[in-house]
Amino acid sequence: MMQVSKRIAAARPLATTAMHERVDILRLQGESVIDFSIAISHFPAPASVRAAVAEALQQPLLPYTAVGGAPALRQQLAGKLREENGISAGAQHVIVTNGAKQALYQSLYVMTDPGDTVIVFRPHWPAYVATGQLLGLNIVLVDQPEVVDAAFLDRLPRAKVLIINNPHNPTGKVYTKSELDSIADWLRARRCHAIVDESYEKLIFEGVHHSLAACKDWEELGIVTIFSASQSYAMMGWRAGFASAPAVWVKAMEALQGPITAAVPALSQVAAEAAFAVGDVPELLADYRVRRDLVVDMFATQPWIKMPAPASGPYLWGDISGITRDTVGFAETLIEEFRVAIMPGEALGCPGFIRIGYIADDETTLRKGVQAIISLGKRMAES
Incomplete structure (x- = not known):
């Protein structure tokens, strides 16, 4: 059988x-x-995305790019991280992926080993749990409080990685700067790493979006931040996403992505370049x-x-x-x-x-x- x-x-x-x-x-x-x-x-x-892709289709060649993304695109995305998110990143901190799910899988793959504990706040995007289970991780679900503070964080178990969704699917919670500062302090004290999914960063009605990695020691703390054009730019089927991560993890993610999908399709990279230049x-x-x-x-x-x-x-x-x-x-x-x-x-x-x-x-x-x-x-x- x-x-x-x-x-x-x-x-x-x-x-x-x-x-x-x-x-x-x-x-x-x-x-x-x-x-x-x-x-x-x-x-x-966005019109600029459709125009950029239409122009690219007129070119005689659509070559392979580097596995982690075309160098010019990675430089542009690093600029976006610095200017919009306050994350001190260079091109070496960026990897272009087929949407947020690939970035999540590759991040968890290179950050953990089977049996490691990962904390996920509930309610949660189902992919966080499913991906962790595929990788043989111990997923601990914790009810997300109305306010994340030091007292709440101190009650969390020891873990290798904390996964955060900011803005949050499905509740719409937008983490405050104070909450993110508390999380960063907790990461330092616990020597825990974090994956922050910021795919909805442009869809905020009330509040202000802040990135957890907008701290000077983000690379030392081991914070991976995931972005996607799917919702922020109404590009669900384009599969255009990227992650910022410590340079050593980006290299490891490239080594993983290479034999699976290699680079994101060239047209999707053109679309990503135009999309993430749109801003609000x-x-x-x-x-x-x-x-x-x-x-x-x-x-x-x-x-x-x-x-x-x-x-x-x-x-x-x-x-x-x-x-x-x-x-x-x-x-x-x-x-x-x-x-x-x-x-x-x-x-x-x-x-x-x-x-x-x-x-x-x-x-x-x-x-x-x-x-x-x-x-x-x-x-x-x-x-």
Whole structure:
């Protein structure tokens, strides 16, 4: 009998991608489905990105680049880190990747050995846990507090790596400078390293984005910072991301990436160069703010759900534990009866919650999908 390796036998597809693929299958069968399971922007990629790629396609050659990315791109991204994030980085601290997931995998791979402990705050992006499990790591889930301070951090177990998502998916939390200073002090005291996923850095409604690595000793502390164009620049399918890391880890990540994918495709690198030069995205942010407020207002009159307005990001995180903690069952009923897809909280470590990606489609479709969720919630609350 054909068998798979022990390394992969226990692995399962990410719940986030599995639900989205289920939507795709239903649509191929002719079904009309509203997909809130992941965040896919209704905005196109920035005009400068599309223009840069169109120009590159007119060139006679698209050669291989260095595994870690074209030198000019790495220099540009290092400049972005210095100017926008306050991270003292050079080209040797940058590696260009196929989105944030590759950066995460390669970072954890070179920073840890099987059996090492990694702390992940809950609720969490599912890829943090899945990647750690693939690498044989001991994943410790800790409930993320409203405020991260020294007292909270002192209660954490010993670990090799702490993973932080700032801004946070799915709650929208934006870490304050004080919180990040407390984390940096804790890293120094514990000799723990950190991976900080800053993929939503441009999608902030309230608060100011700060980078943990904007401290003088970031390289000594071992802080890896991950960036992606997918959400900040509405470029989900372009797979354009990068990481900044201590130079010795960048070299190790290149050694890992080389035999797997080699360099990111040349066109994706062209897109990344144009995207990360854009800076802020006020038009996109203003549109998302209106949508966020619309959905929060629609839920405000419903006693069975607590749906706060997030300070950042393309997701809403709703507490429906008053009617059920089985949000897998809630999501199943919703897609089967109403043809609306959401992400159950179990996928992010928190039963009793639902995650809604509210940035796709038009406003009419958005309202229709939210109304379906309200209809199911009211039915369950009254039963």
